[in-house]
Amino acid sequence: MEDEPAIADLVRLYLTRDGFGVHLERDGEAGLNAARRLRPVACVLDIALPGLPGTEICRRLREAGDWTPVIFLTARDDEVDRIVGLELGADDYVTKPFSPRELVARVRAVLRRSAGGPEGADRQxxxxxxxxxxxxxxxxxxxxxxxxxxxxxxxxxxxxxxxxxxxxxxxxxxxxxxxxxxxxxxxxxxxxxxxxxxxxxxxxxxxxxxxxxxxxx
Amino acid sequence: MEDEPAIADLVRLYLTRDGFGVHLERDGEAGLNAARRLRPVACVLDIALPGLPGTEICRRLREAGDWTPVIFLTARDDEVDRIVGLELGADDYVTKPFSPRELVARVRAVLRRSAGGPEGADRQxxxxxxxxxxxxxxxxxxxxxxxxxxxxxxxxxxxxxxxxxxxxxxxxxxxxxxxxxxxxxxxxxxxxxxxxxxxxxxxxxxxxxxxxxxxxx
DNA sequence: GGTGTGTGTTCGAGTTCGGTAAAGCCGGGC
DNA sequence: GCCCGGCTTTACCGAACTCGAACACACACC
Structure with missing residues (x-):
């Protein structure tokens, strides 16, 4: 979920290229519904979203017993402490400006962790x-x-x-x-x-x- | 063992979801007794606990010949806790703020290790x-x-x-x-x-x- | 062949990155 | 207390890398 179209497209392009199916929402409410309906393997949420802030989406998912891995996009470093784990149960975060590559790497890492499996082999x-x-x-x-x-x-x-x-x-x-x-x-x-x-x-x-x-x- | 309810609940939810049975104590003394009585496969201890600090619980368990794997939760940047914990015979630690998933991963890793698992970790x-x-x-x-x-x-x-x-x-x-x-x-x-x-x-x-x-x- | 747009290549100023030395910090031992 | 060893941080410098301008070249269309 991401409201700036340019960034959203880029993120989608990258994740798609790496073999992930991507569903994109630009609005908080819509995003929450989509997450509930589609049961994705992971969510990438911007902190600031029109409608419903990303933090709130995460909180509601957790409240409903949904433990889908969540990765936040944030513009500010000082928000970070609040995000990860403690209050919200997020799994990782990436601060803007970020390289799309880094985001993809983190999505993979989170999935790896939640799968508990050994490191996925980056293929030659x-x-x-x-x-x-x-x-x-x-x-x-x-x-x-x-x-x-x-x-x-x-x-x-x-x-x-x-x-x-x-x-x-x-x-x-x-x-x-x-x-x-x-x-x-x-x-x-x-x-x-x-x-x-x-x-x-x-x-x-x-x-x-x-x-x-x-x-x- | 963890005194902040929000964190404790989060940890329990995650561990439970991953198939671990979880017993929770909020107080140091009670925790030590529970550990002795229930003989869990592993303990997750907050460093700072009312009653008895986590480090002390660990020390006493070890003193009594109990080598149940222990994982510490420590306050951020608290180097003191880290060293003390490891010296006491702890098996791992996680610094706050942490991702609950990371904690679960570490619990799994510790159990794998203590089971003498298939990791070729000891090979030259x-x-x-x-x-x-x-x-x-x-x-x-x-x-x-x-x-x-x-x-x-x-x-x-x-x-x-x-x-x-x-x-x-x-x-x-x-x-x-x-x-x-x-x-x-x-x-x-x-x-x-x-x-x-x-x-x-x-x-x-x-x-x-x-x-x-x-x-x- | 002429012309124009797009690409290849060269080169140097400016910047970033990593090695290294040295100082600060902290705990443990004397 | 003091010193000592190990970990971390800081500061500086040289080396490696980046980036864009400038010019040379290639291709397409006329």
Missing amino acids: RVVGPVTLDPARRTVTAAGSPVQLTSTEFDLLAHLMARPGRVFTREELLAGVWGYAAHAGTRTVDVHVAQVRAKLGPASVIRTHRGVGYAVDA | RVVGPVTLDPARRTVTAAGSPVQLTSTEFDLLAHLMARPGRVFTREELLAGVWGYAAHAGTRTVDVHVAQVRAKLGPASVIRTHRGVGYAVDA
Whole structure:
């Protein structure tokens, strides 16, 4: 649940990309009803929502014996103490501005915890001669290891998460850099070039003129 | 055992939901008696309790040869409580504010551990020239023994539990220190430096700039 | 071939990040 | 009490990285 459309869309995009089904509500009351009706595996709630504040939604769910994991989005650090656990029974929180990646990671962590299971294996991704391991943050091209910087790695990981899918520069900026990024879109080009150079002849990133970038499916 | 009703109820609800039978006491003396009478599989103790502090309950149980797993609830940032608790033979602790789910996870983990569970936690770990023995809490580098402090050992053990896997500072703070906090401190860096210095040229800890640390796979 | 839009590449200033030394803090032992 | 060892915090500096401007190049359309 989230009232700012831009953020909401981004969050949805990310969670969807990671295999979660996402239902979105912009209003507190509607959100509470949806949570009750749909019985989701987890809720992501903005603290400030029109209609009914997120905290209140959480409280009511708990009151009704609903222990669906809840993750809060909050703009302020000082709200945090109140949120987690004690009064409300929330499971985690993320402060704005946040990277969508971080949110996804926390959703996963919360689900893992509530499932009590061992760590879910971040799966290795392979495209042509290039392999990428998210947990180890390693990349190999044609068998040899490749040293990428943090941003370069995230960029490649993002592209390789959905081989064949074309990402616009804006999407990449939002996804890799975070929605609060102030970088210009040409920054993406520069980093793509850098990754290509490091991958050498094995480069799998293809330009879609006038649109963006993708890795070969 | 917990004196604040709101927190106590929350904890009970969560544990119950996860299939644990829960007996609740609000007072230290009563708690100690209950623990002796009921012989629970585990105790969750608030440090601050009316009547008898949680630390004292733990101490007395241990004194009487009772090694029931104990998990402490401590006030935030209260380093004193943490140390005392662990020295008294506690098995784990959770700092307020905590996520109820986290508490449940820790209870499960403690039980798993005390059951001598399937965790390969006690197996010796070898990475390059470095070996680490969790049971003996010893480390050798290139054949010679290395003296590590308790924190340093835990840190290295944590990293070596999954060679190659990159841990963020936040993950390490949570896993090694038990802080549920969202980082913002250099503590991890300093300890990493310390471990590196002691391991000498055999140092296997690699920095992943902008991410965290890992040991070479 | 000319032109214009979009992309590749280079490069340096500015910033961020991590290593390190040193000081503060706290508890335990003497 | 005092000192001592270990943990945490702070401050500084060098190294690594980022980002955007500037220019070169490629492609598409005329």
